[in-house]
Amino acid sequence: MNRLFALWFFACGSVSAANSLLIENVTLLSPEQPRPLGNRYVLIRDGRIAQVSATAITTPEGARRIDGTGKFLSPGITDAHVHVSQAIGLPFGSADPAIADMEKAFFAQQPRSYLYFGVTQVLDPSNMPEKVAEFAAQKQHPDIYRCGAAPVVDGYPLLFIDASIRHKVFNDYIFEPANAREHPLPAGANAAEHTPEAVVERIAASGALCVKVFIENGFGDRSDWPIMSTDTLRRVRVAAKKHGLLLAAHANALDMQRIAVAENVDILMHGIWNWNEVEGQPGIPPVIAEHLRTIRAKNIGYQATLRVVPGVTDLLDPSLLEDPVLPKVVPAGLLAWYHTEAAQWFKREVFGPNPDGAGMTARIRAANEHWETSQSGLRALRYLYELGQPMLLGSDTPSAPTWGNQPGYDTYKEMKLMAQAGIPLADIFAAGTINNAKQLGLDKDYGTVEKGKVANLLLLEANPLANIEAWTRIDTVILHGEPIARETLAAGAKQ
Numbered sequence: 205m206n207r208l209f210a211l212w213f214f215a216c217g218s219v220s221a222a223n224s225l226l227i228e229n230v231t232l233l234s235p236e237q238p239r240p241l242g243n244r245y246v247l248i249r250d251g252r253i254a255q256v257s258a259t260a261i262t263t264p265e266g267a268r269r270i271d272g273t274g275k276f277l278s279p280g281i282t283d284a285h286v287h288v289s290q291a292i293g294l295p296f297g298s299a300d301p302a303i304a305d306m307e308k309a310f311f312a313q314q315p316r317s318y319l320y321f322g323v324t325q326v327l328d329p330s331n332m333p334e335k336v337a338e339f340a341a342q343k344q345h346p347d348i349y350r351c352g353a354a355p356v357v358d359g360y361p362l363l364f365i366d367a368s369i370r371h372k373v374f375n376d377y378i379f380e381p382a383n384a385r386e387h388p389l390p391a392g393a394n395a396a397e398h399t400p401e402a403v404v405e406r407i408a409a410s411g412a413l414c415v416k417v418f419i420e421n422g423f424g425d426r427s428d429w430p431i432m433s434t435d436t437l438r439r440v441r442v443a444a445k446k447h448g449l450l451l452a453a454h455a456n457a458l459d460m461q462r463i464a465v466a467e468n469v470d471i472l473m474h475g476i477w478n479w480n481e482v483e484g485q486p487g488i489p490p491v492i493a494e495h496l497r498t499i500r501a502k503n504i505g506y507q508a509t510l511r512v513v514p515g516v517t518d519l520l521d522p523s524l525l526e527d528p529v530l531p532k533v534v535p536a537g538l539l540a541w542y543h544t545e546a547a548q549w550f551k552r553e554v555f556g557p558n559p560d561g562a563g564m565t566a567r568i569r570a571a572n573e574h575w576e577t578s579q580s581g582l583r584a585l586r587y588l589y590e591l592g593q594p595m596l597l598g599s600d601t602p603s604a605p606t607w608g609n610q611p612g613y614d615t616y617k618e619m620k621l622m623a624q625a626g627i628p629l630a631d632i633f634a635a636g637t638i639n640n641a642k643q644l645g646l647d648k649d650y651g652t653v654e655k656g657k658v659a660n661l662l663l664l665e666a667n668p669l670a671n672i673e674a675w676t677r678i679d680t681v682i683l684h685g686e687p688i689a690r691e692t693l694a695a696g697a698k699q
């Protein structure tokens with residue numbers, strides 16, 4: 205029994221037939237099957253799948269029953285790249301009590317918004333265990349796993365945090381001797397605690413599934429942020445392997461991804477949308493093709509994170525705030541605040557001080573640049589798919605403080621962008637279920653509708669192998685065997 209399951213189990217009381225659930229006459233969608241299987245019966249006991257049968261199962265005494273006639277039963281979705289520690293769009297470190305209230309409402313709703321869109325497992329590649337614990341303390345929440353973050357002294361993403369506290373917030377930072385002159389060990393720190401080996405050992409002891417490194421020398425025109433040397437990266441990899449942890453790398457530009465790929469990381473946490481010297485070229489330029497073929501040949505996991513760039517561009521289109529889905533996943537107070545002047549702080553940061561007025565030309569140029577960048581990401585994913593790369597699902601929600609990336613909804617939008625890139629629906633389905641489970645080493649528990657697996661399942665009114673929009677037509681989310689009507693998970697729904 206894993207620890208998360210144990211917590212749920214103790215919260216929900218005694219073992220009895222009341223812990224059994226029988227789903228009858230349903231069409232089964234399980235990614236190891238070549239096609240949907242009609243008229244199936246699925247028995248769930250104590251939070252796990254106990255039996256899957258092509259003939260009727262006698263109802264255990266006291267068991268609850270769901271008539272699955274005309275419906276589809278699928279594994280719950282795993283989004284393998286989310287950040288649960290950020291209250292989306294709100295300014296950091298504000299003392300305003302109104303902001304604090306909105307934050308509170310956001311964190312209470314966040315796990316339910318993931319469930320609302322069928323996301324029953326998430327991976328947060330951050331180093332904020334207390335925020336992960338807060339997420340898991342909510343009454344209804346996806347199962348959550350995390351990576352430990354191992355940035356270098358003053359490197360990304362630390363440099364966005366005030367210098368006086370950055371190395372306390374991310375205390376599993378690595379001291380990089382190659383950068384020592386400009387980025388010395390913080391005062392009072394002990395070098396022996398910040399070697400690759402010491403940091404990875406601490407991350408392993410914290411219960412993380414993976415170590416995340418950041419190969420990022422700057423956004424836009426910047427390229428002067430300190431990064432890890434290849435020697436250090438190699439030592440991180442050896443240490444991660446020793447502790448049975450996956451090595452995940454933030455890298456989204458050609459030159460940065462090459463470093464990660466050369467050192468055989470297990471998984472790239474971003475698609476390649478910054479093409480450096482071949483930026484803006486049509487098709488797949490030869491250097492990009494070669495890079496993608498290397499990823500495939502080395503069997504390195506690749507999360508396309510197609511929503512990162514559009515999530516920022518969405519800020520330029522305020523009509524998107526009228527999207528009728530938003531009230532389902534965003535608390536009303538926060539959604540109203542997104543319309544205010546104060547909420548535009550990040551938009552101004554990215555698109556200039558007057559993004560809606562005199563800066564119109566700049567704004568259109570910026571939107572076009574973003575558009576091209578995200579098209580590069582779509583083409584790269586399609587190319588990898590054609591090479592036989594297993595697709596993975598990771599939305600990077602939220603990748604920035606933008607209301608464009610909302611929990612759960614953004615996972616669905618990521619799947620829609622994969623479809624737009626030309627990935628067949630069956631492969632998108634596999635990405636969010638069995639492929640993610642295998643990549644994270646969690647396939648004993650998740651990824652298919654098979655005996656023994658955790659009963660995190662979705663009952664759908666339409667078939668997502670026929671239409672991507674079926675992912676919005678969830679009737680019931682089954683979480684550790686407990687059926688939850690979808691609409692009760694919406695923001696503002698009576699609990």
Ligand SMILES: [Zn+2]
Nearest residue numbers: 285287600603
């Ligand atoms: Zn991320």
